[in-house]
Amino acid sequence: MDPKLEKPYNPADTESRIYDLWQESGFFQPENLSGDRSKPFTIIMPPPNANGHLHAGHALFVTIEDLMIRYKRMRGFKTLWLPGADHAGFETQVVYEKKLEKEGRSRFGMDRQKLYDEIMAFTLENKKYMEAELKALGASCDWSREKFTLDPAIIKTVYGTFQQLYDDDLIYRGKRLVNWCTKHQTSLSDLETSTETRIDKLYYLQYGPLVVATVRPETMFGDVAVAVNPDDERYQQYIDQDIEVQTPIGSMKLKVVADPIVEKDFGTGALKITPAHDQNDFDLAKRHNLPAIEVIDQFGKLNDKTGKYTGLKVDEARTTVVADLKELGLLIKEEPYEHNVIACYKCGRVLEPRVIPQWFVKMEPLAKPALKAVYDGDIKIIPDFSKKIFTNWLDNIRDWNISRQIAWGIQIPAKICPKCDFGVPDLENKKTTCGQCGSELVQDPDTFDTWFSSGQWPFATLGYPENKDYKNFYPTAVMETGADILFFWVARMIMLGLYRTNQIPFHTVYLHGMVRDGQGLKMSKSKGNVINPIEIVNKYGADALRMALVIGNTPGTAMALAEDKIKAYKHFSNKLWNISRFILSYAPTDNETPTEANLLKEFNELATAVTNDLENYRFYLAGEKIYHYAWHRLADEIIEESKAILATPGEVADTRRQTLRLILGQTLKLLHPFMPFVTEELWQIGKFSTTSSLLIVEDWPHQND
RNA sequence: GCAUCCUUAGCUCAGCUGGUUAGAGCGUACGAUUCACAUUCGUAAGGUCACAGGUUCGAUUCCUGUAGGGUGCACCA
Numbered sequence: 001m002d003p004k005l006e007k008p009y010n011p012a013d014t015e016s017r018i019y020d021l022w023q024e025s026g027f028f029q030p031e032n033l034s035g036d037r038s039k040p041f042t043i044i045m046p047p048p049n050a051n052g053h054l055h056a057g058h059a060l061f062v063t064i065e066d067l068m069i070r071y072k073r074m075r076g077f078k079t080l081w082l083p084g085a086d087h088a089g090f091e092t093q094v095v096y097e098k099k100l101e102k103e104g105r106s107r108f109g110m111d112r113q114k115l116y117d118e119i120m121a122f123t124l125e126n127k128k129y130m131e132a133e134l135k136a137l138g139a140s141c142d143w144s145r146e147k148f149t150l151d152p153a154i155i156k157t158v159y160g161t162f163q164q165l166y167d168d169d170l171i172y173r174g175k176r177l178v179n180w181c182t183k184h185q186t187s188l189s190d191l192e193t194s195t196e197t198r199i200d201k202l203y204y205l206q207y208g209p210l211v212v213a214t215v216r217p218e219t220m221f222g223d224v225a226v227a228v229n230p231d232d233e234r235y236q237q238y239i240d241q242d243i244e245v246q247t248p249i250g251s252m253k254l255k256v257v258a259d260p261i262v263e264k265d266f267g268t269g270a271l272k273i274t275p276a277h278d279q280n281d282f283d284l285a286k287r288h289n290l291p292a293i294e295v296i297d298q299f300g301k302l303n304d305k306t307g308k309y310t311g312l313k314v315d316e317a318r319t320t321v322v323a324d325l326k327e328l329g330l331l332i333k334e335e336p337y338e339h340n341v342i343a344c345y346k347c348g349r350v351l352e353p354r355v356i357p358q359w360f361v362k363m364e365p366l367a368k369p370a371l372k373a374v375y376d377g378d379i380k381i382i383p384d385f386s387k388k389i390f391t392n393w394l395d396n397i398r399d400w401n402i403s404r405q406i407a408w409g410i411q412i413p414a415k416i417c418p419k420c421d422f423g424v425p426d427l428e429n430k431k432t433t434c435g436q437c438g439s440e441l442v443q444d445p446d447t448f449d450t451w452f453s454s455g456q457w458p459f460a461t462l463g464y465p466e467n468k469d470y471k472n473f474y475p476t477a478v479m480e481t482g483a484d485i486l487f488f489w490v491a492r493m494i495m496l497g498l499y500r501t502n503q504i505p506f507h508t509v510y511l512h513g514m515v516r517d518g519q520g521l522k523m524s525k526s527k528g529n530v531i532n533p534i535e536i537v538n539k540y541g542a543d544a545l546r547m548a549l550v551i552g553n554t555p556g557t558a559m560a561l562a563e564d565k566i567k568a569y570k571h572f573s574n575k576l577w578n579i580s581r582f583i584l585s586y587a588p589t590d591n592e593t594p595t596e597a598n599l600l601k602e603f604n605e606l607a608t609a610v611t612n613d614l615e616n617y618r619f620y621l622a623g624e625k626i627y628h629y630a631w632h633r634l635a636d637e638i639i640e641e642s643k644a645i646l647a648t649p650g651e652v653a654d655t656r657r658q659t660l661r662l663i664l665g666q667t668l669k670l671l672h673p674f675m676p677f678v679t680e681e682l683w684q685i686g687k688f689s690t691t692s693s694l695l696i697v698e699d700w701p702h703q704n705d
Numbered sequence: 706g707c708a709u710c711c712u713u714a715g716c717u718c719a720g721c722u723g724g725u726u727a728g729a730g731c732g733u734a735c736g737a738u739u740c741a742c743a744u745u746c747g748u749a750a751g752g753u754c755a756c757a758g759g760u761u762c763g764a765u766u767c768c769u770g771u772a773g774g775g776u777g778c779a780c781c782a
Contacts, residue, residue: 008743195779202782214782227782266781273782280782340780385709389777392708396778487777518717518731552718552729557710558775560717564731574742582741618721624729636746643740 002685005584009577011541011570015677019135022680027697028142030078030473034697041077042476043069044458044506045141046489047084047149050127051092054134056515056523056561057482059533060553062137063546064512064619065480069140070673071614072477074700080473081141082461083134085127087149089409089450090192094184094346096122096408108185112407112445119408120150133534138542138676140696145469147461149453150410157460158453159413159427161500166425170362170499171402173416173423177275177282178401180354181344182300186405187358189449190398191488194345202337203322204268206330207254208243210235213267215337216277217325218317220247221306222295223254225273227284230258232269248324249307257288276355292355300352314352357421358403359412359444361452366495367394373504379494381509382617383556386483393487402449409447416444455492458505465501476506483511483556510617511556515549518562536566543675544570550674551623572627573678576671579635580682583660586646593658599638603629603663607702610670626670634663661686666701 026032030040043065048058065081073079096119097107107115127148134141147154165171178187200215207226214220226243228235238256245252254272261284262271275285275292285292295305302309302317309317325331342351371394373379374387381387403412416423417434423444424431434441453460458479462470475497479490490509497505516522517529524530536545547569553559606629613622638660645656665688672679672695683695691698 005741212782216782261781263781271782278782280780337782339782383710389709393778483776516717520717548730554719557718562717562731565717568730571742571744574744578742578745580741585741613721616721620719621721624719628729635741639741640746 002584004681004685005577005581009574009678011543011573011677012538014681015136015138015537015542018677018680019138022140022694022696023143025694025696027073027694028081028140029144030080030142033073033078035076037076037078039077040080040473040477041069041072042080042082042473043478043480044461044476045081045083045139046479046481046485047086047147047454047457048130048134049088049091050085050123050130050148051088051095052126053129054137054533056531056533056549058133059137059536059545060512060515060549060559061480061482062134062139063549064510065478066137066139066141066676067546067550067619067673068478068480070676070696071700073140073696074669074672074698076699078472080145080469081139082145082147082473083131083139083141083143084147084457084461085130085149086454087123087408087450089447090184090186090188090346090404090406091450092119092123093406093408097184107407115407136534136537136542138546140676145461149450149457153463154453154456154460155410157464158410158448158456161456161496162413162448163425163427164500165361170365172360172362173357173414173421174360174399175355175357175421176360176401177279177353177355178358179342179344179351180298180356181347181349182298182352183347183349184344184406185298187354187356187401187403188344188351189401189451191451192345193342193351194348195340196343196348196350197338197340199336199338201334202267203325203334204332205272205325206246206332207270207272208245210238210243210256210270211268211332212270212272214272215339216274216318218302218309218314218321219274219277219295220272220321221249221252221302221309222274222276222293223252223272224275224285224290224293225255225257225288227257227259227262227271227273228269229262229264230260232262232264234269246328246330248321248328249309255290257284257290259284259287277353279353282353282355294355296352296354298354357416357423358401358446359414359423361400361402363397363399363495366499367397369498370394370491370494373494373498378504379507379509382511383554386486386509386511386556390486390491394491400449400452402452403444403446404449405445406447409450410453412444412446412448414444415441417441451488451492454489455496456500458493458497459501474501474505475503478508478510479506480510480512483513486511508617512553513556513558516558516560518560518564520558520560531561531563536563540566540570541573541677543573543678546676547572547623547627547674550619551627553620555617572631573675575631575635576675576678576682579630579639580664580686582639583664584686586657586660588661589654589658593654595662596655596659599659599663602633603666604702607666607670611700611702614673623674626667626674630667630671634667638663661688664688668695669698669701672696672698 069079069081179193180187202213202215203217204211204213239258241256242253245254273281275282276294297303300314302312304310413427414423415426415431417439419439420437422434422436458476462474464470493505544566548566610622610625642656646653668679668683680695
């Protein structure tokens with residue numbers, strides 16, 4: 001018996017050695033795989049944010065994607081799993097800002113290039129950890145093809161898409177109301193916001209002859225009108241008339257307009273219109289040709305149009321203005337009011353809508369082909385119900401603001417006119433004069449929303465349009481990612497992929513749910529219930545973690561990951577080890593020895609069922625079946641019964657010996673995509689190989705389906 | 706408000722197109738064992754499959770409704 005088998009299984013002694021063995025073999029690269037391999041199977045890895053260490057969610061995607069790749073590799077596909085790293089624009093800048101704050105520094109006032117360089121160094125450092133951790137989890141991805149979202153070739157592709165969208169009139173520069181975070185000093189897309197329910201006060205204010213209800217009295221200096229419902233009998237006489245409104249800093253003239261969005265029953269039925277600081281008001285103002293007057297600046301302070309309130313923060317201004325209105329007898333009443341506010345998804349601060357010129361992508365023309373691809377079944381989404389969520393979102397999509405006022409990211413290749421807000425793409429950096437007003441153009445300082453570039457990831461990483469990889473591996477097979485980024489990322493990849501390449505980027509979307517703690521609670525540092533995958537790997541082995549992540553985990557739903565569960569699969573690794581110890585302690589017989597058809601038939605039925613589950617993305621069932629067979633059938637029954645049979649040397653014993661050895665080898669194959677390390681180690685020790693030396697490229701037990 | 710998912714053993718969850726005594730892991734109780742097992746094996750307890758209707762020969766599984774929970778989206782100042 002191999003001396004390694006003398007000791008209990010120790011993943012720590014095994015896993016890195018086995019990973020090196022695979023890497024040296026070159027089998028992670030599709031061109032090194034032997035055989036016909038005419039059918040490609042490609043997965044583009046969702047590039048982890050290169051701003052920290054991997055968390056349990058990363059371990060989950062690695063497990064599922066590696067499982068699919070290993071399975072398909074054994075099935076004879078030309079498998080490519082392309083790894084990557086994401087600079088993660090805003091996300092990383094936020095992480096870095098926190099670091100700066102700890103050091104008593106701030107990004108504001110820093111030289112832009114210096115900030116960029118610092119974050120780049122930080123990111124490249126973290127990228128190394130991330131890569132090492134992917135390896136520790138057993139990721140059999142092709143490192144020779146690894147991409148980073150800021151690679152020059154990627155940026156070139158992204159720029160090309162920007163230009164093409166502009167030429168097709170699908171991108172425009174618009175001065176519209178955008179979500180503005182006063183802490184992070186950037187606009188955010190609609191997706192980068194979170195809604196928060198709050199109880200504020202609803203103030204009833206005397207506006208000339210009318211009374212309006214508002215939660216934001218401090219914006220009254222930016223009012224341009226009062227709106228009423230056209231059918232509201234109370235206000236007919238005022239419609240289209242000017243009214244004189246008294247404020248703490250003087251009086252102002254407002255027009256009364258009629259618009260159906262105003263609810264007669266809410267408040268007083270009269271609505272003050274502040275186009276620069278409210279989305280509905282902005283839309284209404286457009287319909288009525290009203291101007292937008294900004295009274296709050298980018299830091300969330302009142303500006304010089306507000307007289308004595310200039311410089312006050314919004315909250316302070318609100319209290320002060322209300323007090324002053326009360327004094328003037330203009331505050332009729334106030335009542336508590338529960339409503340939702342839009343907040344920054346990172347810092348939780350209430351976003352301040354601002355009117356600034358930004359680049360927008362017209363979404364409807366892009367959404368339609370994406371919807372069709374999903375409706376027609378060209379793209380299948382697992383689980384099935386997420387298809388409805390997906391189409392519901394695309395059906396109601398709004399234009400996408402892709403400008404970010406941050407340094408960390410891909411700078412938008414465009415020139416803008418500071419005078420008239422005109423903007424034009426300029427990839428060659430040649431344009432100098434504004435085509436609209438003749439002023440001098442300047443480089444747009446903004447960067448792309450990180451999802452604009454990562455939305456092009458599948459074809460950008462493969463080198464669209466001329467690279468061989470693009471021709472060989474696109475469209476890719478499966479996009480496996482978190483259900484939480486279905487809109488952020490998956491939808492954008494489908495839309496931009498279809499737009500740029502005229503092909504779907506992948507035929508299947510597999511969405512995994514969030515990994516929770518053992519009680520089903522969200523993991524967070526403050527709760528102290530975070531499971532660090534690398535600590536787990538060191539303690540129980542990557543195989544155990546992988547099994548714990550796969551079994552009992554259905555697509556699209558959150559899963560609970562308790563340490564006890566991982567421990568249970570550590571025991572399973574050991575069980576497998578001991579099954580092998582028992583079987584391998586008997587010397588192999590010669591090839592002529594007959595085998596037991598009934599036991600092999602039973603195994604083949606298992607292999608068929610497992611294969612069927614894997615083909616249908618039911619990894620949780622496949623894993624459970626093999627586990628159950630190995631432990632409760634092979635070990636508990638077949639081996640137990642074999643002890644007596646093997647005790648008496650002879651033909652019967654030889655037949656059993658041969659059968660056991662065959663079944664063990666096949667079981668290791670079935671288990672390999674789930675538990676790659678221990679199975680490869682046992683495959684090596686048992687010298688099962690007939691054609692190749694590595695289990696990673698052995699044939700799958702079940703070949704005809 | 707709209708959409709969507711969930712409610713199955715003490716806990717966390719499976720149960721794929723409806724069909725014999727509803728499963729897994731952990732936990733619990735009792736017993737055995739160092740013969741492959743830094744342990745393992747055996748046995749057991751524990752579920753009116755949220756509730757109410759309906760379809761069906763038959764429903765945990767399909768349909769409708771009710772209650773509770775989660776998630777997403779959109780909102781009336």
